[in-house]
Amino acid sequence: MILPVYLLGNNVLREQTQDLDGNSDEIQRLIDDMIETMHAAQGIGLAAPQIGRNERIFVVDVSPMENEFQEADISMPPQPMVFINAQIVDESEDESEYEEGCLSIPDIHEVVVRPESLTMRYLDRDFQPHEHTFDGVLARVIQHEYDHVEGVLFIDHLTAFKRRLLKRRLEEIKDGQTAAEYIVHARDKGPIHPTSD
Numbered sequence: 171m172i173l174p175v176y177l178l179g180n181n182v183l184r185e186q187t188q189d190l191d192g193n194s195d196e197i198q199r200l201i202d203d204m205i206e207t208m209h210a211a212q213g214i215g216l217a218a219p220q221i222g223r224n225e226r227i228f229v230v231d232v233s234p235m236e237n238e239f240q241e242a243d244i245s246m247p248p249q250p251m252v253f254i255n256a257q258i259v260d261e262s263e264d265e266s267e268y269e270e271g272c273l274s275i276p277d278i279h280e281v282v283v284r285p286e287s288l289t290m291r292y293l294d295r296d297f298q299p300h301e302h303t304f305d306g307v308l309a310r311v312i313q314h315e316y317d318h319v320e321g322v323l324f325i326d327h328l329t330a331f332k333r334r335l336l337k338r339r340l341e342e343i344k345d346g347q348t349a350a351e352y353i354v355h356a357r358d359k360g361p362i363h364p365t366s367d
């Protein structure tokens with residue numbers, strides 16, 4: 171089931187998430203819904219707060235970025251990937267720049283500096299434990315989604331000057347004024363369907 175994507179301004183995007191205790195049919199349904207919602211919105215990652223939930227879970231599907239993997243000569247693990255109860259155990263000192271966007275902050279794309287690689291401990295959707303080092307595009311997407319389960323958004327990484335320049339646009343997004351081509355959930359308005367013309 172495709173779920174509305176919560177926009178900037180909804181408190182749930184700023185709240186700490188809870189670890190999952192164990193697997194259940196409900197959790198598996200939630201994961202399926204998150205993947206379906208991510209694909210419908212043409213996103214490459216989606217975290218539970220973005221659909222109004224405070225569980226520590228995010229999904230990633232970087233398959234549209236196959237070119238970047240080929241250019242960097244990195245093999246792509248099977249997609250989509252599911253990260254439950256994720257914790258970062260190490261980050262590289264080397265940093266990289268990359269232009270990011272977010273389904274919860276439509277139409278805004280800004281360069282963000284982050285560690286080039288990181289090591290993460292997490293459970294997959296079968297609740298099997300993994301500890302793995304990610305780099306390149308995957309490290310980038312995973313850090314963006316990990317931020318979401320910590321209540322952090324990519325705009326928090328921008329300079330105060332840059333945020334000031336975006337302020338008006340961000341206020342419009344909080345108010346539900348967006349050209350997003352997927353169902354969104356605005357703070358004071360609830361679900362908003364894309365306008366078709």
Ligand code: ZN
Pocket residue numbers: 271272273274314318
């Ligand atoms: Zn995001």
